[in-house]
Amino acid sequence: MMYALVAFYQESILSNITTPRLTLTPVTLADAPFIQANFADDSILRWMRHPVPYPVYPEDGAITFLEKVVFPQREAGTHFPFIIRRAEDATPMGSVGVKLDTDHTWEMGFWLAGQFRGKGYMPEAVIATMRWLFKNTTAEVLEISNAVSNDASAAVQQKTRCDFHGVFPANPPYHCGDTENDVWSMSRQSFIARHGL
Numbered sequence: 001m002m003y004a005l006v007a008f009y010q011e012s013i014l015s016n017i018t019t020p021r022l023t024l025t026p027v028t029l030a031d032a033p034f035i036q037a038n039f040a041d042d043s044i045l046r047w048m049r050h051p052v053p054y055p056v057y058p059e060d061g062a063i064t065f066l067e068k069v070v071f072p073q074r075e076a077g078t079h080f081p082f083i084i085r086r087a088e089d090a091t092p093m094g095s096v097g098v099k100l101d102t103d104h105t106w107e108m109g110f111w112l113a114g115q116f117r118g119k120g121y122m123p124e125a126v127i128a129t130m131r132w133l134f135k136n137t138t139a140e141v142l143e144i145s146n147a148v149s150n151d152a153s154a155a156v157q158q159k160t161r162c163d164f165h166g167v168f169p170a171n172p173p174y175h176c177g178d179t180e181n182d183v184w185s186m187s188r189q190s191f192i193a194r195h196g197l
């Protein structure tokens with residue numbers, strides 16, 4: 001009974017997210033080849049850390065991640081990744097996801113394939129995903145961290161008007177070698193004031 005209720009709840013909140021330029025679709029197994037072909041690139045992996053494999057991303061890395069990590073966690077209501085698509089033709093461009101950290105605090109991660117960077121797609125996707133999170137869950141705070149030398153990611157946090165908390169030790173370190181990260185957050189209250197629900 002409990003399982004059926006949870007499944008019904010997940011299904012009801014797992015809808016597409018739309019913005020003027022983007023459609024965000026809940027990740028499925030059919031997205032594994034896209035993730036494998038694009039995430040397994042040093043321009044992305046260098047900004048990740050354990051448990052993301054590095055420097056060699058295994059050939060079954062995307063499928064394993066979806067089947068062993070994402071789907072069970074999504075079933076439990078604690079992890080919601082989306083594929084970011086161009087609205088006009090549904091071309092997959094990257095991914096953004098939110099994951100329960102502790103209590104009512106969630107964390108966000110994101111990446112875009114190289115040819116789609118620098119067009120402001122990620123700030124658009126991040127704000128839409130934050131809105132989805134605050135509308136559909138009891139999240140009170142969303143945290144985002146980036147390696148200190150990841151200026152492109154820090155720019156996204158600034159453009160989406162996150163609050164900056166400071167530089168903290170990163171344990172484990174990032175694959176690029178950075179041992180510190182910038183920590184940012186957006187509270188439910190700040191999101192409503194800055195972007196509207």
Ligand SMILES: CC(C)(COP(=O)(O)OP(=O)(O)OC[C@H]1O[C@@H](n2cnc3c(N)ncnc32)[C@H](O)[C@@H]1OP(=O)(O)O)[C@@H](O)C(=O)NCCC(=O)NCCS
Pocket residue numbers: 043044047110111112113116117118119120121122123145146147150151152153155156159
């Ligand atoms: C971080 C990332 C998602 C930014 O997405 P985006 O849609 O390119 O974001 P924007 O277009 O707003 O650009 C953000 C910053 O990227 C940099 N940038 C601009 N054009 C770029 C390009 N063609 N290629 C790479 N970076 C570029 C700039 O610093 C820009 O900030 P600015 O507009 O204030 O100068 C993307 O660079 C990426 O996927 N990086 C690799 C993965 C990663 O770092 N993920 C985050 C881990 S915390």
